[in-house]
Amino acid sequence: MIEVRGDLFLLATRSTSYWFAPTPHGHLEHLHYGPSLPAQDPAALRVKRDLPHGSSVVYSPDDATSSLDAVPLEFSGIGQGDYRLSPIEVAHPLGFDTDFVYAGHRLFDGTAPHPTLPVAEAGEQPDVQSLEVTLVDALAGLELTLVYTVFADVDVITRRTRLRNTGAATVELAKLASVQLDLPDRGFTIRTFDGGWIHEAHAHDRTVSSGVFSIGSTTGASSNRHNPGFLLFADDATEDSGWAYGVNLVYSGGHASSVERDAHGSVRVLSGIQPQGFRWPLFPGEAFETPEAVLAFSAEGLNGLSDRMHRFVNAHITPARYRGLPRPVVYNSWEATYFDFDEKRQLSLARQAAKLGVELFVIDDGWFVGRDDDTAGLGDYTVDAKKFPSGLRAFTRKVEKLGMRAGLWVEPEMVNERSELARAHPEWMLRVPGKAPREGRHQQVLDLCNPDVSDYLVEQVGRTIDEGGFTYVKWDMNRHLADVYSPHVAHPGMTAHRYVENLSAVLERIFAPRPHVLLEMCSSGGNRFDLGMLRFAATIWASDDTDPIERLEIQQGLSYLYPLSTISAHVSASPHQQTLRDTPLSTRFNVAAFGCLGYEYDLDFLSAEERREITDQIAFYQAHRALFQFGRFRRGARPRPDRFVWQVGDGDAAIVGNVQRGVRAAPERDVLPIVGLHPGIPYRVVAKPQRLALDRLGHLVNHVSPVKLDPSGLVMNVVSKHRSLPDAVEEYRGTGELLAAGIRLHMQFAGTGHAATLRMLGDFGSTLYVVTREDEA
Ligand code: DGJ
Numbered sequence: 001m002i003e004v005r006g007d008l009f010l011l012a013t014r015s016t017s018y019w020f021a022p023t024p025h026g027h028l029e030h031l032h033y034g035p036s037l038p039a040q041d042p043a044a045l046r047v048k049r050d051l052p053h054g055s056s057v058v059y060s061p062d063d064a065t066s067s068l069d070a071v072p073l074e075f076s077g078i079g080q081g082d083y084r085l086s087p088i089e090v091a092h093p094l095g096f097d098t099d100f101v102y103a104g105h106r107l108f109d110g111t112a113p114h115p116t117l118p119v120a121e122a123g124e125q126p127d128v129q130s131l132e133v134t135l136v137d138a139l140a141g142l143e144l145t146l147v148y149t150v151f152a153d154v155d156v157i158t159r160r161t162r163l164r165n166t167g168a169a170t171v172e173l174a175k176l177a178s179v180q181l182d183l184p185d186r187g188f189t190i191r192t193f194d195g196g197w198i199h200e201a202h203a204h205d206r207t208v209s210s211g212v213f214s215i216g217s218t219t220g221a222s223s224n225r226h227n228p229g230f231l232l233f234a235d236d237a238t239e240d241s242g243w244a245y246g247v248n249l250v251y252s253g254g255h256a257s258s259v260e261r262d263a264h265g266s267v268r269v270l271s272g273i274q275p276q277g278f279r280w281p282l283f284p285g286e287a288f289e290t291p292e293a294v295l296a297f298s299a300e301g302l303n304g305l306s307d308r309m310h311r312f313v314n315a316h317i318t319p320a321r322y323r324g325l326p327r328p329v330v331y332n333s334w335e336a337t338y339f340d341f342d343e344k345r346q347l348s349l350a351r352q353a354a355k356l357g358v359e360l361f362v363i364d365d366g367w368f369v370g371r372d373d374d375t376a377g378l379g380d381y382t383v384d385a386k387k388f389p390s391g392l393r394a395f396t397r398k399v400e401k402l403g404m405r406a407g408l409w410v411e412p413e414m415v416n417e418r419s420e421l422a423r424a425h426p427e428w429m430l431r432v433p434g435k436a437p438r439e440g441r442h443q444q445v446l447d448l449c450n451p452d453v454s455d456y457l458v459e460q461v462g463r464t465i466d467e468g469g470f471t472y473v474k475w476d477m478n479r480h481l482a483d484v485y486s487p488h489v490a491h492p493g494m495t496a497h498r499y500v501e502n503l504s505a506v507l508e509r510i511f512a513p514r515p516h517v518l519l520e521m522c523s524s525g526g527n528r529f530d531l532g533m534l535r536f537a538a539t540i541w542a543s544d545d546t547d548p549i550e551r552l553e554i555q556q557g558l559s560y561l562y563p564l565s566t567i568s569a570h571v572s573a574s575p576h577q578q579t580l581r582d583t584p585l586s587t588r589f590n591v592a593a594f595g596c597l598g599y600e601y602d603l604d605f606l607s608a609e610e611r612r613e614i615t616d617q618i619a620f621y622q623a624h625r626a627l628f629q630f631g632r633f634r635r636g637a638r639p640r641p642d643r644f645v646w647q648v649g650d651g652d653a654a655i656v657g658n659v660q661r662g663v664r665a666a667p668e669r670d671v672l673p674i675v676g677l678h679p680g681i682p683y684r685v686v687a688k689p690q691r692l693a694l695d696r697l698g699h700l701v702n703h704v705s706p707v708k709l710d711p712s713g714l715v716m717n718v719v720s721k722h723r724s725l726p727d728a729v730e731e732y733r734g735t736g737e738l739l740a741a742g743i744r745l746h747m748q749f750a751g752t753g754h755a756a757t758l759r760m761l762g763d764f765g766s767t768l769y770v771v772t773r774e775d776e777a
Pocket of ligand 1: 523
């Protein structure tokens with residue numbers, strides 16, 4: 001809820017408070033963002049200015065202590081004595097000087113609509129309130145509105161900024177942050193999620209110290225370089241305790257965030273649109289509104305913070321049509337066939353997938369005319385009659401007859417030079433006049449600033465979905481922006497942002513009228529994994545990397561800010577196509593299960609054993625889908641960097657995954673805490689039965705086999721395809737408190753023999769533990 005007491009602004013969620021109030025000179029002083037505080041005189045929270053400070057610029061000649069450099073502010077400016085990075089840079093007739101002072105405010109229920117971009121929605125929650133605080137700089141002719149929305153149920157506050165030109169001259173905006181947050185330093189660490197293609201969202205930590213640390217994307221998309229979301233946590237914070245802040249943007253374009261520690265022990269966080277290449281002319285009377293920034297605080301460590309962000313995304317970001325909707329188990333044909341397929345091959349895969357229990361079959365890239373590789377065809381929506389002689393609808397009917405739904409891959413924002421579309425409309429691509437275009441994956445970017453392009457996409461993609469009878473779309477985007485110039489905007493600096501605005505409009509126009517179509521976003525994997533896309537999509541393909549060991553870092557990185565219901569994760573072949581790493585099928589599933597499960601596999605080469613195992617995996621996932629997709633997720637403490645522990649669910653039921661990247665000789669005795677269960681209630685913890693392929697034992701198999709086998713011989717090969725050993729025969733019991741203290745797991749294999757309960761993990765081994773109440777069994 002939001003309350004204004006005198007001149008004190010009190011924003012409160014279930015367990016956090018956010019306070020600010022004007023200074024005597026009208027600047028908004030930030031007072032507190034942290035645990036809930038009862039309303040009271042905030043004097044103790046104000047920055048004390050007892051005497052002037054050396055080498056500082058004084059704001060008011062009547063007040064020698066009025067230097068702004070030491071004051072935590074809600075939104076600063078340039079030229080008033082605050083020398084930290086400014087959240088705004090706007091060129092107006094008097095230069096860059098901006099001095100925003102309080103002019104008024106407005107409180108209202110619900111959220112504030114954004115004119116061009118998606119923002120979080122109230123959903124079914126009644127306790128969502130907004131506050132707009134207006135500040136003015138009369139001399140510069142500017143009015144700045146800070147928009148706050150409080151999502152009390154999930155402990156999230158969003159912020160954004162609106163700038164209006166109230167003067168008589170045109171001004172040019174070069175930077176406008178969505179949020180500024182000035183916090184007292186608590187020995188902060190900043191954790192960012194960075195990487196590149198096939199190694200997205202790896203967590204990196206740096207201590208916040210003097211100076212500025214920044215991340216951002218200049219690619220036109222939120223990018224796999226640096227996710228727009230990041231964390232800031234106190235020096236004593238852990239996964240389960242301590243102060244932690246999360247910041248994210250509901251934006252899919254280029255972004256920039258900085259964290260600056262100043263000489264007074266204050267940390268300034270700025271986040272918003274990437275200023276490089278951004279210029280926005282504001283004609284008299286016009287306004288510009290930034291994307292929405294998302295803030296969360298938890299005094300219960302990083303897991304507490306993630307829980308708040310997850311509940312926020314599930315309740316307020318995911319479109320209403322997908323909210324809480326179980327995500328289907330998908331089969332995607334890409335890694336099985338790449339471009340080399342026809343209807344017969346797809347149908348054979350579909351038949352096999354249906355038998356395994358798959359619920360939705362996706363035809364990936366390669367279905368349209370000219371698309372035999374990635375050099376041609378993008379932009380055209382005519383089905384390749386050589387591949388699908390009876391058309392897509394005939395194919396999807398066959399898929400439906402097999403008991404599955406059908407999905408289709410598209411990449412609408414792009415065009416190959418070798419396509420009908422490029423030939424018909426060479427002027428539809430983003431291009432700098434007089435310059436040869438820069439290609440990425442042989443493709444160029446359509447100019448979404450052009451309304452004709454938007455209309456074409458809405459019509460073509462919509463028609464393809466409807467005519468083909470698809471209920472699932474994978475929307476890909478396989479390159480970054482370059483040649484960022486469009487004749488359809490008033491200033492070249494508007495192009496990249498306008499692209500994102502118009503992309504949002506296109507997505508809305510295609511998918512809002514088709515609520516039965518589930519949308520999965522993709523950008524060469526996780527090159528656009530952000531809240532902007534999640535306002536339209538149910539899930540995002542997290543990475544082209546399906547190696548489970550690589551996925552541990554990627555999915556764990558994403559889990560800090562994004563719920564498992566949004567993370568697509570597939571099981572694929574081993575050795576892996578990108579790493580050559582050989583991993584057990586059990587681990588490939590055990591990692592993918594912590595997300596929205598799919599298979600991306602050449603099913604023709606599955607052995608009988610693998611078919612049995614996959615069938616069991618899918619049935620297991622279906623039985624526990626609600627936990628995997630919507631259960632509370634926690635990362636376990638990692639006593640060794642090679643061990644990952646993930647828990648979904650708590651209260652009455654949970655599943656815990658324990659994955660080991662690398663084995664050591666005579667491995668340590670593993671302890672497995674399971675948290676969040678009811679005290680005094682007895683639980684049973686059973687390892688999900690899985691199979692150990694015989695060939696994984698190599699020559700050791702001769703210790704258990706009645707006949708001597710050549711470990712690399714034909715017989716062993718054949719036997720392995722039909723026989724395997726039971727693995728993970730473990731069972732434990734205890735009350736909620738006992739399990740929280742930590743189960744001492746059975747020993748791992750150490751070369752001293754074999755026992756049914758022994759944990760045969762080795763490199764890349766893993767187990768899923770299913771926790772149920774004994775009294776309800
Ligand atoms: C990149 C995606 O990430 C892949 O899954 C696949 O759809 C290819 N594009 C197809 O070109």
